Amino acid sequence: MARHLIICCGARVEIAGSEVIVLDEPLTKRCPLQTIAYGYDVIDREVVKRKVEMKINKLGFASKERLFITEPRIPYGASEIIMSCLEDGLFDCAVTVCEGSGTVLASTPELVQMIGAFLSGVVETTPVPEIIEKLKKNGGIILDEIRAAIDQVGGVELAAKKGYRRIAVTVAGFRSWEIPKIRELERKYEVNVTIFGVCTTRCELGDLENLALSDLLWGCNSKLIREEIAPKALFQLGVSIPVFALTERGKRALLIHLAKMKEPLVAFRTKLPYLVPGRSPE
Numbered sequence: 647m648a649r650h651l652i653i654c655c656g657a658r659v660e661i662a663g664s665e666v667i668v669l670d671e672p673l674t675k676r677c678p679l680q681t682i683a684y685g686y687d688v689i690d691r692e693v694v695k696r697k698v699e700m701k702i703n704k705l706g707f708a709s710k711e712r713l714f715i716t717e718p719r720i721p722y723g724a725s726e727i728i729m730s731c732l733e734d735g736l737f738d739c740a741v742t743v744c745e746g747s748g749t750v751l752a753s754t755p756e757l758v759q760m761i762g763a764f765l766s767g768v769v770e771t772t773p774v775p776e777i778i779e780k781l782k783k784n785g786g787i788i789l790d791e792i793r794a795a796i797d798q799v800g801g802v803e804l805a806a807k808k809g810y811r812r813i814a815v816t817v818a819g820f821r822s823w824e825i826p827k828i829r830e831l832e833r834k835y836e837v838n839v840t841i842f843g844v845c846t847t848r849c850e851l852g853d854l855e856n857l858a859l860s861d862l863l864w865g866c867n868s869k870l871i872r873e874e875i876a877p878k879a880l881f882q883l884g885v886s887i888p889v890f891a892l893t894e895r896g897k898r899a900l901l902i903h904l905a906k907m908k909e910p911l912v913a914f915r916t917k918l919p920y921l922v923p924g925r926s927p928e
Contacts, residue, residue, distance in 0.1 A: 653767035710776035725762025739810035741801035746774030767845030819846035861896030867927035876919035
């Protein structure tokens with residue numbers, strides 16, 4: 647039986663076949679975006695369970711019925727930003743994670759979005775052959791088809807060995823130890839690696855030094871990131887779930903993405919982080 651461990655609203659959730667088991671209390675109790683999207687004013691274990699069950703039943707998450715779409719869904723999501731930058735030529739490859747396949751190399755904008763559209767933070771996963779085959783048919787390179795291993799360091803090294811030189815990679819906050827190792831590979835292979843620090847709600851004090859080496863860092867529901875790292879950022883995108891550019895390369899990626907958006911936007915100078923009362927998760 648396939649088994650997957652993901653993060654949802656800061657809670658660890660096990661998916662075993664069609665059974666959903668919420669292993670601990672969600673760290674996020676309220677979130678304006680969750681209220682708008684799902685109608686939940688308060689988030690508890692039962693809400694987390696219902697959310698994950700909905701993803702399985704309606705989207706085929708972590709199953710052979712997994713839905714793959716290429717349309718952008720979240721204005722400032724990691725896959726959407728990588729998509730924009732692949733289209734623009736800032737990146738020539740993305741190293742990301744997909745449930746059922748583990749670490750995946752993708753070189754087309756469409757495949758990146760197919761993987762990331764409905765993705766939650768994946769802690770562990772096991773192979774789902776139908777997902778692996780779908781990704782391969784769309785040009786994906788699976789790092790480890792046998793175990794569906796999650797290894798972003800190995801993914802970046804494989805991308806470099808295959809000749810990619812402008813690599814984007816997503817690293818979850820609970821795997822922050824991978825970030826300095828990726829920076830070592832960047833120097834070893836003389837490539838440009840843009841690190842997307844994602845899924846940071848469960849990050850701890852010991853993760854901050856590693857996360858600060860990211861180019862882009864999602865604030866999620868992390869007080870530590872807002873207080874300790876965000877004040878040093880060069881640029882912030884969004885308010886409820888802010889994305890912080892920590893380097894010029896990260897800032898350029900955000901500006902490329904903004905240039906492709908059709909919605910009206912406003913920009914102004916301010917001290918970071920820019921927070922609005924009532925708009926952040928709690």
